[in-house]
Amino acid sequence: MTSPKKTKTIKTIKIDIDKCNGCRACEVICSSFHAMPKYSSNNPARSRIRVTREPIRDVYVPVYAGEYAAAECAGRDKYTIDGKEYDECVFCRAACPSRDEFKEPDSGLPLKCDMCEGEDEPLCVKWCMVDALTYEEREVEIDEEEPNPEEIETGLQSLVDKHGLDKVADMVAQLAKEKK
Amino acid sequence: MRYAETGFNLEIDLTRGNIEKVATDPKDTELYLGGLGTNTKLIWDRVAPEVEAFSPDNLLIFGTGLLCGTPATGCNRTIVSTISPQTKLMAFSMMGGFWAPELKYAGYDKVVLRGKSPDLVYLWIKDDKVEIRDASHLRGKGAVETAELIKAELKEPKAQVAAIGMAGENRVFYASIEQGRSSASRGGIGAVMGDKGVKAIVVRGTKDLNIAEPAKYMELCHEVLAYIKHREGNPIPGVMPILAGLGSPQEMKVHDEKWHTENFMWGNSRTRRKDFWNEEIEKEWTETLDKARTRLVSCFNCPMECGATISMPGLPTYMMKCFTKLTYTMGAFSDLDFGLRIAQKATEYGVDGFSTPQVMAFALELLENDILPASDFPDMPEDTEGRFYYLLDKIVRREGIGDILANGTYWAAKEIGNGAEAYAHNNIKKTEQLPLKLSMLNPVYFLMYATGEKMNITQIEGQFPQAPFATMEEREAFVSDWVQVPDEKFKQYLLDWEFRGENSNPYYPTIEMSCNIVDWQETMHYIDDALGQCAGLSSFPLKPPYHIHNYPQFISAGAGIEMNEEQLKKAAKRYRTLVRAVNTNRGMRRKDEKPPENHWKKRFPELEEQLLDGYYKFKGWNADGIPTKESLHDLGLDYVCADFIARGILTEGDDLPAEDVSSNETLVEG
Numbered sequence: 001m002t003s004p005k006k007t008k009t010i011k012t013i014k015i016d017i018d019k020c021n022g023c024r025a026c027e028v029i030c031s032s033f034h035a036m037p038k039y040s041s042n043n044p045a046r047s048r049i050r051v052t053r054e055p056i057r058d059v060y061v062p063v064y065a066g067e068y069a070a071a072e073c074a075g076r077d078k079y080t081i082d083g084k085e086y087d088e089c090v091f092c093r094a095a096c097p098s099r100d101e102f103k104e105p106d107s108g109l110p111l112k113c114d115m116c117e118g119e120d121e122p123l124c125v126k127w128c129m130v131d132a133l134t135y136e137e138r139e140v141e142i143d144e145e146e147p148n149p150e151e152i153e154t155g156l157q158s159l160v161d162k163h164g165l166d167k168v169a170d171m172v173a174q175l176a177k178e179k180k
Numbered sequence: 181m182r183y184a185e186t187g188f189n190l191e192i193d194l195t196r197g198n199i200e201k202v203a204t205d206p207k208d209t210e211l212y213l214g215g216l217g218t219n220t221k222l223i224w225d226r227v228a229p230e231v232e233a234f235s236p237d238n239l240l241i242f243g244t245g246l247l248c249g250t251p252a253t254g255c256n257r258t259i260v261s262t263i264s265p266q267t268k269l270m271a272f273s274m275m276g277g278f279w280a281p282e283l284k285y286a287g288y289d290k291v292v293l294r295g296k297s298p299d300l301v302y303l304w305i306k307d308d309k310v311e312i313r314d315a316s317h318l319r320g321k322g323a324v325e326t327a328e329l330i331k332a333e334l335k336e337p338k339a340q341v342a343a344i345g346m347a348g349e350n351r352v353f354y355a356s357i358e359q360g361r362s363s364a365s366r367g368g369i370g371a372v373m374g375d376k377g378v379k380a381i382v383v384r385g386t387k388d389l390n391i392a393e394p395a396k397y398m399e400l401c402h403e404v405l406a407y408i409k410h411r412e413g414n415p416i417p418g419v420m421p422i423l424a425g426l427g428s429p430q431e432m433k434v435h436d437e438k439w440h441t442e443n444f445m446w447g448n449s450r451t452r453r454k455d456f457w458n459e460e461i462e463k464e465w466t467e468t469l470d471k472a473r474t475r476l477v478s479c480f481n482c483p484m485e486c487g488a489t490i491s492m493p494g495l496p497t498y499m500m501k502c503f504t505k506l507t508y509t510m511g512a513f514s515d516l517d518f519g520l521r522i523a524q525k526a527t528e529y530g531v532d533g534f535s536t537p538q539v540m541a542f543a544l545e546l547l548e549n550d551i552l553p554a555s556d557f558p559d560m561p562e563d564t565e566g567r568f569y570y571l572l573d574k575i576v577r578r579e580g581i582g583d584i585l586a587n588g589t590y591w592a593a594k595e596i597g598n599g600a601e602a603y604a605h606n607n608i609k610k611t612e613q614l615p616l617k618l619s620m621l622n623p624v625y626f627l628m629y630a631t632g633e634k635m636n637i638t639q640i641e642g643q644f645p646q647a648p649f650a651t652m653e654e655r656e657a658f659v660s661d662w663v664q665v666p667d668e669k670f671k672q673y674l675l676d677w678e679f680r681g682e683n684s685n686p687y688y689p690t691i692e693m694s695c696n697i698v699d700w701q702e703t704m705h706y707i708d709d710a711l712g713q714c715a716g717l718s719s720f721p722l723k724p725p726y727h728i729h730n731y732p733q734f735i736s737a738g739a740g741i742e743m744n745e746e747q748l749k750k751a752a753k754r755y756r757t758l759v760r761a762v763n764t765n766r767g768m769r770r771k772d773e774k775p776p777e778n779h780w781k782k783r784f785p786e787l788e789e790q791l792l793d794g795y796y797k798f799k800g801w802n803a804d805g806i807p808t809k810e811s812l813h814d815l816g817l818d819y820v821c822a823d824f825i826a827r828g829i830l831t832e833g834d835d836l837p838a839e840d841v842s843s844n845e846t847l848v849e850g
């Protein structure tokens with residue numbers, strides 16, 4: 001007997017670094033959208049998309065936030081693409097202990113892109129008028145998977161170890177409020 | 181809570197090394213808006229007319245625009261104000277880039293510098309932490325190089341750096357402040373920064389900036405974005421390519437330089453090359469630009485891509501903006517390859533791309549005409565390009581003749597004597613202007629050139645087309661969607677404007693129309709300079725997304741200040757008048773308000789006097805260009821009037837200027 005199949009929509013933002021002009025409009029609108037109340041403030045340091053910009057080396061890399069990584073990665077590899085050298089952190093979508101990207105500047109809690117839930121497309125894409133960012137949706141079939149309570153507990157425990165129970169509880173409460 | 185602005189300035193006394201965070205008065209924002217407006221108020225209040233540019237009592241103010249750092253597209257300008265060593269008047273130069281929003285996110289609206297540091301320092305502002313740090317290891321370093329070194333030293337790749345090069349350190353009167361892909365170049369403010377012993381101001385901010393009415397503000401921002409997209413797809417027909425779209429003139433995109441090279445003057449603004457542009461040059465220059473240009477780049481939160489990263493083989497990379505692309509090329513009668521190469525050096529040195537090539541071409545003219553002896557130029561190369569590099573080095577180091585040339589054509593000519601003054605022939609208010617020599621007097625441009633206090637025509641013009649359209653169909657098409665006009669009468673001005681006959685220059689637009697047009701153009705620029713909006717999306721291009729009808733809503737919803745069109749115009753008039761008042765106190769009078777004698781071939785002295793009379797009256801200034809008691813009172817500037825009376829500039833009881841040598845001179849000249 002085969003396991004039950006389910007369709008899931010995968011949402012991605014395709015990034016064309018050749019088209020990026022480094023203006024950081026994506027950071028502005030992202031932080032503005034996620035302000036509480038919505039649009040009441042903005043602050044690129046709270047944005048879930050960041051442009052690594054080194055104009056003199058012609059490095060322009062927008063990256064949007066992925067999952068939190070509890071540990072530092074082992075590598076610090078260098079990549080050369082089209083004659084330009086990049087640190088691998090430049091491409092990394094994770095908030096991790098070794099870098100301050102994708103973390104709330106005041107609490108240090110990790111940020112994650114939610115594709116601007118409720119909007120037709122992520123606002124960073126809408127505000128990128130040079131088309132460096134494009135939104136893509138695709139349907140994939142996945143095995144239905146029941147959530148494993150043990151895994152959730154382990155994950156939460158590691159966050160509690162890292163940030164303390166109060167901060168994590170606050171975050172859960174905030175998320176619950178946002179979802180309502 | 182303050183909205184759009186932070187409500188705090190950083191006050192730094194460099195002599196004592198004292199740093200203070202000072203709360204500002206929201207009432208001042210209502211009256212003067214921010215940016216240039218509140219900068220001017222600080223200069224009025226705290227820099228006495230006797231204070232010279234290189235005095236410790238001179239302030240150097242880095243002001244952010246009121247709406248900088250908010251999501252308003254293209255609102256990113258830093259307005260730097262001080263007293264200029266070149267004009268001895270108030271200098272206010274604007275730069276785009278990323279610095280102003282970063283300062284807002286750090287929690288400050290302005291950095292106000294006073295005093296002088298005994299040693300070369302840089303300022304490091306990271307949110308609440310502000311330090312004065314030693315910069316002795318950066319002495320003599322290039323402006324771009326300095327920014328890179330500091331970011332590496334602080335391990336802060338996201339910090340924004342405004343820095344001077346060697347020209348600023350050596351107080352060259354036309355030294356610039358360089359920052360990212362932009363610079364504050366006019367008026368010699370880089371020299372004041374150098375005089376204060378400040379190599380750079382480095383900022384990194386991670387705080388929130390609040391919006392008063394979020395939903396309304398975002399709606400306005402979306403309207404602007406939609407309009408930009410619309411204009412991208414619908415360039416204006418019948419005007420030159422650089423005016424057809426939005427943004428600053430798209431010099432980094434444009435390959436066709438026929439218009440500039442054949443209409444602007446070469447050398448020391450004397451030689452017009454009417455048949456310069458041909459297929460061969462077009463091919464060569466296109467290849468040069470395509471090879472040099474790595475990427476078109478934008479300022480903070482703006483899609484316009486008015487600048488470019490330039491990498492010339494064998495030279496460090498830099499970023500270029502606007503018309504510097506051609507100024508060195510045309511000053512030296514050379515080609516684009518030379519222009520892009522020397523501009524790299526000039527950017528690192530930190531000098532104004534308009535004045536510098538003019539000064540160098542002026543020096544070579546003096547040599548050719550035996551006004552300066554060859555012995556003043558020891559070991560100078562034979563070729564013009566080599567001579568330009570030679571002179572650039574001498575000027576920024578203030579070595580030999582370079583020490584005199586570093587003061588600009590006006591002061592250099594005075595010092596050199598021997599007839600040199602006739603060669604400093606392209607100045608207004610002691611500042612080198614764009615190398616234009618035109619045919620028929622244009623009344624609108626006459627007024628802008630004569631009365632402008634921004635020292636650069638490109639920072640005053642815009643909104644109204646530069647020339648009439650040939651056919652009525654074209655005119656009707658142009659006015660059909662001209663929503664930006666503050667009043668319907670401007671449409672009729674354009675519809676009736678002809679190339680020849682009664683309704684053509686110099687008597688059309690009429691004096692009254694010219695006053696209205698110039699006032700509209702100037703008002704829009706002054707509003708931009710208070711809000712921090714780039715002129716490229718507002719006051720400079722035709723039919724821009726920001727205009728007098730939506731700006732009040734941006735201010736209300738963004739900053740939470742009640743504003744309508746009349747209030748906004750009045751606020752702009754208030755600080756525009758205050759700029760004039762600062763300069764009036766510094767001795768500026770009608771006699772100073774004139775374009776170069778040879779700017780137009782066909783001049784009309786009587787009409788020009790009438791134009792000035794008309795415009796002064798329109799602006800509420802007396803016959804000598806001094807704001808009258810009545811107009812000052814209307815603007816809530818009675819304190820200016822009291823000062824004028826105390827100084828004998830205005831007499832008690834009427835609006836006539838007091839006995840004054842300068843005004844008598846005007847009468848004689850007139």
